[in-house]
Each structure stands twice: as C-alpha cells, then as structure tokens.
C-alpha cells in the first residue's frame with residue numbers, strides 16, 4: 062500500500078487537553094445532527110467515539126446492507142465519511158475544534174456488508190493550525206488494515222466559522238441560544 066501523504070518534519074509540540082475525554086471514555090458529540098456520529102441524525106452512521114491512549118480515537122461501525130456500493134461490499138464514499146468523522150475527533154484531544162481541509166483513503170480489501178468494522182484514528186502531528194491524522198479500518202487487528210486514510214484538519218473558532226450557517230441546522234434554535242450566551 063502506497064500513500065503520498067506528507068507530514069511536515071517541523072512539527073509543534075502537542076499536549077492532551079486537560080478537559081479531553083480520558084482513555085476508554087466516550088467522546089462528547091460535537092453536533093447531535095452530525096451525519097457521522099450524531100445521535101439525532103435520522104439516517105446517519107451513528108458512530109460512537111471512544112478516546113484511546115495518547116492521541117487516538119476508536120470507533121466501530123456496523124456495515125449496514127444500505128451502505129452497499131459494489132455488490133455485497135461497502136460504498137467507498139460511506140467509508141470515507143466514517144474516516145472523516147473518526148479522524149475529525151482527534152483534534153478534540155488536543156483542544157480546539159477543527160474542520161477537514163484534506164481527506165484521502167486507500168482501499169485495501171473489499172469490506173463486506175453485515176460486518177462490524179473498527180476504526181482507530183491517530184494524531185501524526187500538528188503544525189500551526191494544521192492537524193495531521195491517520196485512520197485505520199480493521200477487523201480487530203489494527204496491524205492488518207482493510208483501509209487506511211489520512212486527513213488534515215484546520216483549527217477554527219467554531220462560533221465564528223459556523224455563525225452564518227446555524228440558521229440551516231436542524232438544531233438552529235439550540236445553536237442560536239448557545240451563540241447568544243456570552
């Protein structure tokens with residue numbers, strides 16, 4: 062498996078945020094309506110995220126029959142969505158919210174529907190606002206991945222970044238309430 066993803070060598074030091082979930086704890090949802098992990102998203106993937114050791118996040122996903130792409134196997138876009146969301150939780154272990162600016166996936170083996178796929182996302186490094194991550198999809202042994210992803214997330218001020226879009230959220234009232242708080 063070849064990846065062209067390049068992590069800079071002049072990285073900044075990172076520390077786990079004191080308020081981040083502890084290893085083994087479930088991570089707080091960033092948005093209950095998120096298609097990837099939101100508990101209230103009607104047709105979403107409903108990924109449950111758990112903080113791991115150091116800067117890792119673990120999740121599991123039942124590959125539902127409706128996720129089919131090729132006959133009997135997962136759709137590549139569904140898999141990349143899951144990777145985006147699991148890797149997108151890694152910045153929250155370091156501190157600020159971050160959004161995806163780059164996402165790539167290497168598909169290694171066909172992933173059958175009606176199986177339970179596991180994910181592990183890890184921090185590769187931070188440089189200024191950019192957070193470099195890797196994601197592995199596996200069936201119990203992360204050293205035998207069936208797909209590998211890489212992503213770059215850029216930290217944001219969430220209040221400012223989403224300010225013009227909260228109106229469109231299915232939870233717009235809740236978000237407007239939060240925004241009006243000092």
Ligand SMILES: CCCCC/C=C\C/C=C\C/C=C\C/C=C\CCCC(=O)SCCNC(=O)CCNC(=O)[C@H](O)C(C)(C)COP(=O)(O)OP(=O)(O)OC[C@H]1O[C@@H](n2cnc3c(N)ncnc32)[C@H](O)[C@@H]1OP(=O)(O)O
Nearest residue numbers: 091145146149150158160161162163189215219220239240
């Ligand atoms: C009360 C209200 C709020 C409540 C909200 C609550 C929580 C929600 C918060 C966050 C979500 C948290 C967790 C999410 C978990 C999973 C979800 C999946 C994540 C997604 O699904 S999210 C959707 C898709 N995502 C986007 O919708 C981003 C669109 N985008 C932009 O909005 C801008 O692009 C922005 C703001 C990101 C940056 O813009 P900007 O102007 O602030 O900064 P700038 O352009 O200078 O980039 C800064 C540095 O990033 C480098 N850089 C930029 N792009 C790059 C690329 N493609 N490749 C490599 N490096 C890149 C530059 O080179 C520079 O690097 P350097 O500093 O080293 O020069």
